[in-house]
Amino acid sequence: MKISCIAIDDEPLALNLVEKFIKQTTFLELQATFDNAIEALSYTNNHDIDLIFLDIQMPDLSGMELARIIEGKKGGKKPRIIFTTAYNQFAIEGYKVDALDYLLKPFSYEDFLKSTTKAYQYFEEKRETEKSNPKPQTDYIFLKVEYQLVKIILKDITYIEAYKDYVKVHLRDKTNPILSLTSLKNMEELLPEDKFMRIHRSYIIALDHIESISRNTVQIGNANLAISENYKDNFMEFLNKWIA
Template sequence: MTIKCIAVDDEPLALDMVSKFIEQTSFLSLQSKFDNAIQALGYVNQNEVDLIFLDIQMPDLSGMELARILDGKTNSKKPKIIFTTAYNQFAVEGYKVDALDYLLKPFSYEEFLKAATKAYQFFENQKKNTVTKVEIEKQADYIFLKVEYQLVKVMLKDITYIEAYKDYVKVHLKDKPNPVLSLTSMKSMEDLLPADTFMRVHRSFIINLDHIDSVSRNVIHIGNAQIVVSENYKDSFMEFLNKWVG
């Protein structure tokens, strides 16, 4: 498998280095290179690109802005991104646009190859499965959660409840003292989890119905947690509750 790449960087030396690294990596194919993100966007809109090695700090249109534009595309062919930057403060933003990796300048070929190999493994998994990424995550009795720059397998039966926490979600697990912290939204988790087992009961909580210990009025007890059912979700929860006790 060959991954079609472009490189984008406004610094000529950095652009030449990344381009050289791509060309000496057997499974990467350099399609083009750009010193600004606007030209790169035009190319991506007209050509098939699998992977972009993308600088962040650029004039006119930054690499992060380009990444957000591409992330907003609805087609499944949108390219993946590996950021190449001298600034580490953009790491969280990189998570939000689902970047594959984040290379901090100056980086060696060894570091570049490690990131490129991660991309290769990602595309190999896509090739082996004809379903979309979301469908892959929904299969069987587990999901994958993005925790830092890795995917962590979590069994559905072990999830007791999910709690919103700033830009993250806390996934609380049975018999685990600490929750798994994943940079995603409650809406994404709600869409990902099977509706016959998991229910949104509050803008900040999704519960695993199988782990409910008791219910008192509008409060759900799961272990030591007490989760209030908000007004917006009360009707759907009461419908479940009536079936549960009936």
């Protein structure tokens, strides 16, 4: 399991350190870094993020204010927060906005790992709970396309491709893909795991539409889609069922 995350800090050295620690941690996947909370807020409105490493004292919009905005959002997925700050007086406020943890600067990689392990355990427990209470299975989904909701039959989807703040849903017997304002992460949560699999930061494939597999690519129709290292183990686990 990979935890998608972003880091926000107006101090370059502190931001670089968090970025370095994230890249050292195998179960974290860094999506972006920001030196101000306003840009980060815009990003979270258009991308599904699991976890935010958030400094508190920043100009214009503080980390605590950003956390309150995220906490107050109605519906949709809300990222969890680990605060990174030099001021321990904010600890109580941090827990009021349901922060997962609180890292006091300067912190070591050991401190960072303890905190992120707590986050990993949280997301693992959440995933197990969702597995034990699965969503009703249907053979279709609805996606927002321009100003309407369009019904998409699951068996017609061949693969899904990330495209800026949108996704392209490629369908069999259709020349042009459907463009929907959502994220690949959100699509991954909507689709049944036994029929669809993420193989790359930019691709989810329909397993039934695989035509051939080479060392690092999957062919679906005329498309050769890369299998990235981050998703290779999961794909190989699926593939091993067919290898004698």
